[in-house]
Amino acid sequence: MDSLDYSKLKLKVGLEIHQQLDTKSKLFCSCPTSLVEESGKEFERSLRPTRSETGEVDIAALFEWRKGRRYRYQAPEGHYCMVEADEEPPHEMNREAVAIVASIALALNSNLVDEVHTMRKIVIDGSNTSGFQRTAIIALNGYINVNGKEHGIETIALEEDAARKVSEEGRSIIYKLDRLGIPLIEIATSPDIASPKEARDVALAIGRLLRLTGRVKRGLGTIRQDLNISIEGGAKTEVKGVQKLDLIEKIVQFEVERQVNLLKIKDELSKRNIKKEELDSIEAQDLTEIFINTKSKVIKSKINSGKKVIGARLPGLKGILGIEIMPNRRFGKEIADYVRFWSGVEGFFHSDELPRYGITIDEMEKVYSKLNADRDKDAFVIISDDYEKCLKALRIIINRIKMAFEGVPEETRSANEDGTTKYMRPRPGKERMYPETDIPPLYIGDAILKEAEKIKPEPLEVKMRKLVEKYGLSRELAEKTINDVNLGFIEELLDKYGDKVQPTLIASIFVNIIRGLKSKGVNIDLLSEKKIEEIVRLLYEKKISKEAIEDLLIKACEKPEYSVQDIVNMIGIGTISIEEARSIVRDIVKNNRDLIVSKGMRSINILMGKAMSRLRGKIDGKTVSELVNNEVKKILNNV
Numbered sequence: 001m002d003s004l005d006y007s008k009l010k011l012k013v014g015l016e017i018h019q020q021l022d023t024k025s026k027l028f029c030s031c032p033t034s035l036v037e038e039s040g041k042e043f044e045r046s047l048r049p050t051r052s053e054t055g056e057v058d059i060a061a062l063f064e065w066r067k068g069r070r071y072r073y074q075a076p077e078g079h080y081c082m083v084e085a086d087e088e089p090p091h092e093m094n095r096e097a098v099a100i101v102a103s104i105a106l107a108l109n110s111n112l113v114d115e116v117h118t119m120r121k122i123v124i125d126g127s128n129t130s131g132f133q134r135t136a137i138i139a140l141n142g143y144i145n146v147n148g149k150e151h152g153i154e155t156i157a158l159e160e161d162a163a164r165k166v167s168e169e170g171r172s173i174i175y176k177l178d179r180l181g182i183p184l185i186e187i188a189t190s191p192d193i194a195s196p197k198e199a200r201d202v203a204l205a206i207g208r209l210l211r212l213t214g215r216v217k218r219g220l221g222t223i224r225q226d227l228n229i230s231i232e233g234g235a236k237t238e239v240k241g242v243q244k245l246d247l248i249e250k251i252v253q254f255e256v257e258r259q260v261n262l263l264k265i266k267d268e269l270s271k272r273n274i275k276k277e278e279l280d281s282i283e284a285q286d287l288t289e290i291f292i293n294t295k296s297k298v299i300k301s302k303i304n305s306g307k308k309v310i311g312a313r314l315p316g317l318k319g320i321l322g323i324e325i326m327p328n329r330r331f332g333k334e335i336a337d338y339v340r341f342w343s344g345v346e347g348f349f350h351s352d353e354l355p356r357y358g359i360t361i362d363e364m365e366k367v368y369s370k371l372n373a374d375r376d377k378d379a380f381v382i383i384s385d386d387y388e389k390c391l392k393a394l395r396i397i398i399n400r401i402k403m404a405f406e407g408v409p410e411e412t413r414s415a416n417e418d419g420t421t422k423y424m425r426p427r428p429g430k431e432r433m434y435p436e437t438d439i440p441p442l443y444i445g446d447a448i449l450k451e452a453e454k455i456k457p458e459p460l461e462v463k464m465r466k467l468v469e470k471y472g473l474s475r476e477l478a479e480k481t482i483n484d485v486n487l488g489f490i491e492e493l494l495d496k497y498g499d500k501v502q503p504t505l506i507a508s509i510f511v512n513i514i515r516g517l518k519s520k521g522v523n524i525d526l527l528s529e530k531k532i533e534e535i536v537r538l539l540y541e542k543k544i545s546k547e548a549i550e551d552l553l554i555k556a557c558e559k560p561e562y563s564v565q566d567i568v569n570m571i572g573i574g575t576i577s578i579e580e581a582r583s584i585v586r587d588i589v590k591n592n593r594d595l596i597v598s599k600g601m602r603s604i605n606i607l608m609g610k611a612m613s614r615l616r617g618k619i620d621g622k623t624v625s626e627l628v629n630n631e632v633k634k635i636l637n638n639v
């Protein structure tokens with residue numbers, strides 16, 4: 001889908017931005033707010049049954065489904081206490097965190113509440129030992145001006161971060177407690193964002209404002225955004241936990257596409273005059289016999305381990321499951337996500353995607369016959385698992401298809417790396433909050449306001465001037481630096497190393513080199529601040545040349561277990577000037593004159609190999625290639 005008219009579709013996007021605060025201690029205890037490698041001792045908790053409240057069917061259903069889950073918690077020494085272990089009530093709310101949030105709230109033109117009341121929000125995934133997250137509203141009704149448009153800031157809250165997931169295997173999930181309780185600011189905008197680009201720009205502006213306080217955590221995972229997206233006639237979809245700003249535009253665009261296409265499916269179903277109720281009479285048939293000698297590896301291995309193959313006719317639905325609703329995601333895949341979540345069955349096959357995956361036309365014919373299906377009108381599904389699980393999966397499939405008659409179901413989704421999203425769980429109704437009786441209300445008085453005044457985010461222009469005047473960055477580079485998520489870190493490096501390493505180079509490492517690597521597909525998430533600083537330090541000590549930076553960064557991403565010094569030793573990076581490199585290339589070219597004369601420009605590959613074997617790691621390959629080209633041309637011109 002190339003162009004969508006977002007205003008015609010009445011797109012509405014609201015953001016919820018969660019950012020960890022850089023406080024000395026956690027929100028409700030005095031544990032530090034840093035993450036650690038070690039896992040410490042482990043203990044287990046089972047999820048507590050929650051009060052069964054009316055109207056909370058979704059949550060109740062989720063609890064039901066999650067009942068068999070086991071949660072283990074890693075408790076690293078010094079990074080948890082009785083509060084995180086839920087063996088002691090939370091202590092008083094961290095005033096430093098309140099002051100930081102108040103300062104941000106004021107910068108966002110919001111009204112501070114007089115008294116802060118802590119509430120409990122139910123958590124269903126075990127990421128909090130107590131079974132709920134504590135949250136407190138600090139300010140209301142603000143706004144931010146972005147590119148001349150005023151965007152509402154509905155609420156600003158202070159909450160505790162959840163434990164971080166270490167691993168998930170089957171029904172057993174392991175969390176680590178170091179992150180649990182780190183203060184988070186949660187900023188919720190009004191749903192007044194009207195295009196994907198606007199969503200990105202508002203997120204960028206708020207993120208920048210947060211960083212300009214200098215009091216928020218840095219690095220991947222310290223800022224997470226939830227996006228609420230809807231179009232007219234569609235439904236509110238919540239995309240959870242987006243960590244990368246660059247993805248926001250795509251996520252919104254793809255979600256709009258998805259909703260548009262689901263609405264098209266709705267129209268198509270009504271055009272076909274299919275009655276939703278007809279689907280209730282769909283029956284499962286045992287198809288195991290048909291697939292006894294199948295070439296489909298998936299089905300074969302299921303049958304070999306004693307599972308069944310069942311199928312069902314989907315009357316009148318030919319073509320529907322095959323409709324692409326997002327890039328590379330058919331409606332069938334969307335249903336499969338529901339099946340996986342609600343039944344635990346890994347997936348199913350549907351006629352719109354067959355013959356494929358080893359399932360032959362011949363087998364399809366047998367299925368059509370056995371199911372009494374009309375090849376021109378009907379679709380079918382094939383599920384393989386324990387018989388009971390298959391039946392459950394089929395019910396989920398039918399239920400999801402029935403939802404398609406209404407259009408877009410409200411749901412919570414998670415983002416994939418490419419900006420597409422997948423079903424995560426249903427959207428719980430309006431979240432229920434309970435007062436946290438263990439924590440007394442906190443009055444926002446003069447002391448906190450005074451503290452907030454000191455933390456005020458530095459105005460953009462002031463920061464700009466500083467980067468331009470103090471470090472000599474161009475305005476363009478300064479602007480990119482300010483918008484970079486690593487702003488605070490870049491400044492730290494400028495202060496520490498800027499006297500001997502060109503400040504322009506330091507900033508470029510982030511806004512040009514690392515971003516360039518990212519667009520080339522290098523996994524830059526594996527770059528820690530520590531590694532980048534090691535590289536800058538080697539530059540500072542004149543142990544490497546700037547030409548080596550890119551190679552070092554790439555290797556650091558490829559071999560995250562190696563230190564930068566290890567990499568330097570391993571690939572023999574040293575300082576080499578372009579003049580030295582040229583003289584080496586000249587030598588090689590001179591010694592291979594005959595080859596060049598006989599092969600002409602085709603000799604380049606061989607010469608490049610020879611040159612790289614001597615220069616690899618010392619200077620970048622592109623420069624070597626230019627040098628080789630130039631020198632070879634010189635020879636050829638003089639032949």
Ligand SMILES: [Zn+2]
Pocket residue numbers: 026029030031079080081082083084181
């Ligand atoms: Zn603690």
